[in-house]
Amino acid sequence: MTPIISNVELCKLASGxxxxLQVYKFIGEKRGKKVYIQANLHGSEIVGNAVIHQLIEYLSTLEPNQITGEIWxxxxxxxxxxxxxxxVFSTGRFxxxxxxNWNRIFWDYEKECLDLSEFARSQLNKKPEIIRKNYLEKIYLAWQQQLEKINQPSSIPLAEQYRYRLQSLCLDADYVIDIHSSSNQGIDYLFCFQGSxxxxxxxxxxxxxxxxxxxGEAFDEAFLKPWLALEKELANLGKVIKFDLESWTLELGTGMQINPLSVVKGVKGIKNYLAYKxxxxxxxxxxxxxxxxxxxxKLISYHAPTGGMIQNRVALGTKVRTGERLYQLLSFNKHQxxxxxxxxxxETDGLIFDLSTNQSVNQGEYVLDLLND
Ligand SMILES: [Zn+2]
Known part of the structure; x- marks a missing residue:
């Protein structure tokens, strides 16, 4: 099947x-869940684009009856x-x-929804799918006010206009996957919400x-947090519901690079997850x-005790023991x-989880993360 490809204008530059953005939508024959997958929210974290490319190629080989719901x-x-x-270095984290931080700008409805208890009480004898529909309508109503602000003469700052366009694509999604990587050099892992x-x-x-x-300001949190708040409110009133809504941030390897093994892992994991769902x-x-x-x-960040150059550092993914050497710092002075x-x-046992790309560090600068599990 071929995707529907559409454009979303974000903003007009001074140059005219x-x-x-470009959105690729694979719409299955049968109605079902909406999956939203994005990549490269942080400027240097490019690996997810290759993952999405491979997913587009894979999904293009499927027939419409092999997808239930839609994948954006x-x-x-x-x-x-x-x-x-x-x-020549990509920064783009801030x-x-x-x-x-580009991933701390997002709109969290929970912070605006002042009548959540009242709403929850009004839904007590309703089915979960009706509650989902009613709450989503409430979210859209509040979201509409964001658009009204954009259109006012005073308008709103660029980051808020950007988030409006981006979050508009997935407010009604069921599963959100935001693909990142380390800004430095990291292992492949994910961020998981409690309950998922x-x-x-x-x-x-x-x-x-x-x-x-x-x-609530990270992309994954902004999507899920209002629903977790509603679940909690309903549970307080004795109605225990778990909406089938999930939000994930995948961290695939190293910044400014497309590590082929991380791509394979990302594609395989997402396909498997979508089959599970x-x-x-x-x-x-x-x-x-x-x-x-x-x-x-459990993640312990090591910072340079003094300025210098990192050398002989342990490799990413190594398991180390307390007292083992992590790295050397070549330190110059101006004291003759x-x-x-x-x-x-x-300081502890652990796994080398992330390494700074720059081996030149000022005092207090980040050197590595160790996972003490
Ligand atoms: Zn990131």
Whole structure:
């Protein structure tokens, strides 16, 4: 089948050019869930574009009766971030306008929904699918006010206009997948919401971070948090419902690179997850991986004790023991003394989870993450 390809204009530049997105929609024969997959929200995290490309190629080989529901794919979903450079290096993690992280700008309906208890009480004798429909209508009503603000003479800042266009694509989705990578060099893993642990296994990753607190401004959180709030409110009133809505952030390897193994892992995991959710008819047997879900506080960031150059650092994915050397810091001085080589040792056992790409560090700069599991 061929996808429906459509454009979404994001904003007009001073030069008269338009910045826009392109959406690829695969609509199955049978009605069902809506899956929304995007990549490259952070400018240097390009790997997800290759994952989406492979998914487009795969889905194009299917017949419409092999997809139940619809799958929307948005590669290069943040053009302003992606095209940002310092010298030849992609930065694009933070907006150059206000310094904000591009993945901390999103609209969280929970913060606006002041009558949630009242609404929950009004839904107590309704079926889950009706509650879902009614709450979604409420979300859309509030969302409409965002558009009204954009259209007022005073309008709203660029980041808010951007998020309006992007979130409009998936407010009514059932499953959201946002593909990132480390800005530096990382292993492949995912972020998992509490309550989604069972589904996490179907992405076939070895590791995941189990989130415990939600600020609501990250893309995955902004989508799911209002629904979790409603579930909680209903549960307080004695009505226990779990909506079949899920939101995922996948972290696939290294920034500014497309690591082929990370692409394979991402594509395989997403296909398996979609088969598990019956969006794709599972030809092969479904697989699961006993994913190790850990709390974020198990990640220990090491920062340079003094300025210098990192050398002889342990490789990504290595398991280290307490007291083992993690790296050396070649440290120069201006005290008429010879340069020094400083050894830095592991404070705990753990797995090398992420490494800085830049081996030149000022004092206090990030060097590596160790997962103490
Ligand atoms: Zn990211």
């Amino acid at each position: 050019d338009f910045v826009s 794919l948005v590669p290069v979903c943040n053009p302003l971030g992606i095209n940002q450079r310092h010298h 907006s150059s306008y206000d310094g904000k 642990e069972e589904s996490a296994k179907y992405f076939l990753f070895e590791y995941g971070i189990l989130m415990t607190e939600y600020e 019956n969006v794709l008819s599972a030809k092969d047997e479904l697989q699961t991986e006993s994913i190790k879900l850990v709390n974020k506080n 003394k010879l340069p020094e080589v400083i050894n830095v040792y592991a």
